[in-house]
Amino acid sequence: MRTIAGxxxxxxxRKLGTMVDGYRNELDLYKRVLAQKKKDKNKVYSLHEVDVQCISKGKEHKLYEFGNKVSITRTGSGVIVGALSFRNEFDGHTLDKAIEQVEKLTERKPRNGICDRGYRGRSKVRDTLIHIPKSFSKALSTYRKNKERKYFRKRAGIEPVIGHLKEDHRLSCNYYKGITGDEINVMLAAAGFNFKRMMNKWKSSFWLFLEKIIVFLNRQLHPIRGGEILQTREKWAF
Known part of the structure; x- marks a missing residue:
C-alpha cells in the first residue's frame, strides 16, 4: 500500500506541472505520511486533521484513543469553572494552566484540588493543595481518613459530568479545525453544560412559582368555610 501511494x-x-506550487502543502503532507515509521514521534494520524494525537488509555478494552486531552475543573456544587484543551502532556503538567484559568475566571484562589492518580507527583500547585487517592498512613487519625475519603468521593462526581459533555454537548467529536478549533469546542461544551444546568434550575423554580399561584387561586375560588379547608387536587400534565 505504501508503494502504491508513493x-x-x-x-x-509530475502531472501538475506548473500548478504544483499551489498544492505544495498537500503534497508535503502526503510525503510526510509515507516517510514516517512506526516508532517515530509527532506522527500524522489523519490527513484532514494533522494535529490529532494518539493517547494511550492503558485499558484492556481500549488501548488508545485519537484526539487531544481536555482538562475539566468543577466546583463541589457541580459548576464547571475551567475547561482547557491540551495536546498529549502528562496530566500533572496541566495543573498550572488549569488552576490559573480558575483563578482568572472566579477571581478566587482554590485551596484544595482533588485529582485522580494520573496527576501523581504534584502535592501543591501555586497556592492549591493537590489531593490524590492513595493508601492511608497508619499515623492518620480517623477524622483525617474520613475527610480524605469525602474528598475522593467528590472527585468521582466529575466522571458523569465528562460523560454528559461528550454525549450531550459534542465534546466527543470536534468539527472545528486545528488546535484553535479544539480549544473553542471545549469552551463551548463547558458553557453549554453550565447553561443547561442553570436553565434546569430556572425550570424547577418556575414550576414552584406556578404551584404557588395555583394554590393562591384555589384559595380565592374555594375559600375556607366553617373552619374547614376545602382541598382540591389538580392534575397537570407537565
Whole structure:
C-alpha cells in the first residue's frame, strides 16, 4: 500500500506541472505520511486533521484513543469553572494552566484540588493543595481518613459530568479545525453544560412559582368555610 501511494503521489506531482506550487502543502503532507515509521514521534494520524494525537488509555478494552486531552475543573456544587484543551502532556503538567484559568475566571484562589492518580507527583500547585487517592498512613487519625475519603468521593462526581459533555454537548467529536478549533469546542461544551444546568434550575423554580399561584387561586375560588379547608387536587400534565 505504501508503494502504491508513493507512486500515486509522484504521478500527481509530475502531472501538475506548473500548478504544483499551489498544492505544495498537500503534497508535503502526503510525503510526510509515507516517510514516517512506526516508532517515530509527532506522527500524522489523519490527513484532514494533522494535529490529532494518539493517547494511550492503558485499558484492556481500549488501548488508545485519537484526539487531544481536555482538562475539566468543577466546583463541589457541580459548576464547571475551567475547561482547557491540551495536546498529549502528562496530566500533572496541566495543573498550572488549569488552576490559573480558575483563578482568572472566579477571581478566587482554590485551596484544595482533588485529582485522580494520573496527576501523581504534584502535592501543591501555586497556592492549591493537590489531593490524590492513595493508601492511608497508619499515623492518620480517623477524622483525617474520613475527610480524605469525602474528598475522593467528590472527585468521582466529575466522571458523569465528562460523560454528559461528550454525549450531550459534542465534546466527543470536534468539527472545528486545528488546535484553535479544539480549544473553542471545549469552551463551548463547558458553557453549554453550565447553561443547561442553570436553565434546569430556572425550570424547577418556575414550576414552584406556578404551584404557588395555583394554590393562591384555589384559595380565592374555594375559600375556607366553617373552619374547614376545602382541598382540591389538580392534575397537570407537565
Amino acid at each position: 507512486r500515486l503521489v509522484r504521478d500527481v506531482e
